[in-house]
Amino acid sequence: MYHAKAYSAASATSPLGSTTITRRDPTDHDVQIEILFCGICHSDLHAVRNEWSNIMATTYPIVPGHEIVGRVTKTGPAVTRFKSGDLAAVGCMVDSDGTCPECRAGLEQFCPNMTLTFNSSDKHLGGVTYGGYSDSIVVDQKFVLRVPSNLKLAGAAPLLCAGITTYSPMRHWGVKKGKNVGVVGLGGLGHMAVKFAHALGAHVVVFTTSPSKKENALRLGADEVVVSRDANEMQKRAGSFDFILDAVSAEHDINAYIQLLRRDGNLTLVGAPAKPLAVGAFGLLFGRRSLSGSLIGGVAETQEMLDFCGAQNITADVEVIPVQKVNEAYERLLKSDVKYRFSIDMASLKSE
Numbered sequence: 001m002y003h004a005k006a007y008s009a010a011s012a013t014s015p016l017g018s019t020t021i022t023r024r025d026p027t028d029h030d031v032q033i034e035i036l037f038c039g040i041c042h043s044d045l046h047a048v049r050n051e052w053s054n055i056m057a058t059t060y061p062i063v064p065g066h067e068i069v070g071r072v073t074k075t076g077p078a079v080t081r082f083k084s085g086d087l088a089a090v091g092c093m094v095d096s097d098g099t100c101p102e103c104r105a106g107l108e109q110f111c112p113n114m115t116l117t118f119n120s121s122d123k124h125l126g127g128v129t130y131g132g133y134s135d136s137i138v139v140d141q142k143f144v145l146r147v148p149s150n151l152k153l154a155g156a157a158p159l160l161c162a163g164i165t166t167y168s169p170m171r172h173w174g175v176k177k178g179k180n181v182g183v184v185g186l187g188g189l190g191h192m193a194v195k196f197a198h199a200l201g202a203h204v205v206v207f208t209t210s211p212s213k214k215e216n217a218l219r220l221g222a223d224e225v226v227v228s229r230d231a232n233e234m235q236k237r238a239g240s241f242d243f244i245l246d247a248v249s250a251e252h253d254i255n256a257y258i259q260l261l262r263r264d265g266n267l268t269l270v271g272a273p274a275k276p277l278a279v280g281a282f283g284l285l286f287g288r289r290s291l292s293g294s295l296i297g298g299v300a301e302t303q304e305m306l307d308f309c310g311a312q313n314i315t316a317d318v319e320v321i322p323v324q325k326v327n328e329a330y331e332r333l334l335k336s337d338v339k340y341r342f343s344i345d346m347a348s349l350k351s352e
Contacts, residue, residue: 016048028077031140032074038346069157081144092161093108165297172294173243175202179203190206202243244268255278258289
């Protein structure tokens with residue numbers, strides 16, 4: 001075991017602050033990574049403040065962070081995929097049982113025994129796992145990913161959650177050239193969805209409640225921008241979309257977007273509204289439309305996404321901050337005051 005610097009919260013009402021945590025020494029199949037950048041995901045904030053207590057209660061102290069990029073510093077003797085000095089990444093999970101039908105299908109994100117990067121049971125040290133707001137992490141090589149060398153690391157970090165969360169359903173539902181794709185909401189998830197849909201060759205339409213977001217949506221790759229409060233503009237597009245990705249976490253009328261789908265069109269939720277959304281059955285029945293949800297991606301698909309980003313030179317739009325500003329960043333996140341993701345420069349932790 002060794003000690004690592006980190007930022008943690010002691011309770012749901014405590015600010016994040018400097019601490020020291022224990023990490024395991026690399027076992028035979030482990031990779032030790034010096035963390036260079038860690039993105040801030042909205043789920044970090046939810047977990048720190050125990051806002052998902054009915055689904056996954058938080059154990060304190062908590063070290064959040066699951067959008068991790070860094071450099072390999074040490075490997076176990078049985079590691080074959082990485083060597084010291086390699087760029088590497090870790091996403092939302094660090095282990096799974098490897099034997100269930102989901103794991104065998106390459107869908108580790110649905111494994112009933114998946115180990116999350118933070119706030120999951122730690123089978124090595126006891127207690128819970130600690131995430132990426134730290135100077136280093138040790139992970140089984142099966143859950144470590146390669147980072148294309150041409151990507152800027154600060155912008156690559158959010159790909160490990162915001163990126164794969166939007167890429168995975170697009171691949172599953174066949175987004176490609178000739179498809180008409182809608183993106184609802186232009187935040188941390190939505191801006192990645194626009195970039196991916198554009199790079200996959202689709203015609204991309206962004207739906208937003210804010211007319212001021214039009215310029216940025218077009219810059220990111222949207223072909224059109226529709227203000228969703230404009231009933232006439234919405235009606236013009238009824239029955240015209242093959243796929244819609246809904247990245248909104250606030251309460252909203254999902255039926256307005258279901259009506260925009262073609263026959264056999266799909267709307268996938270990646271946002272997580274706190275209250276259940278009311279869904280009218282007839283919008284689905286007429287047109288054999290479907291409504292689904294999606295949760296990150298498996299290890300192989302996440303690597304595919306990173307390789308695609310390398311080939312297309314895609315990263316998240318980020319604001320880089322020192323770790324000392326993480327509490328301020330959380331407050332700004334609540335106000336959607338970031339375009340479009342915070343990325344923590346973990347070198348700033350050295351001064352603690």
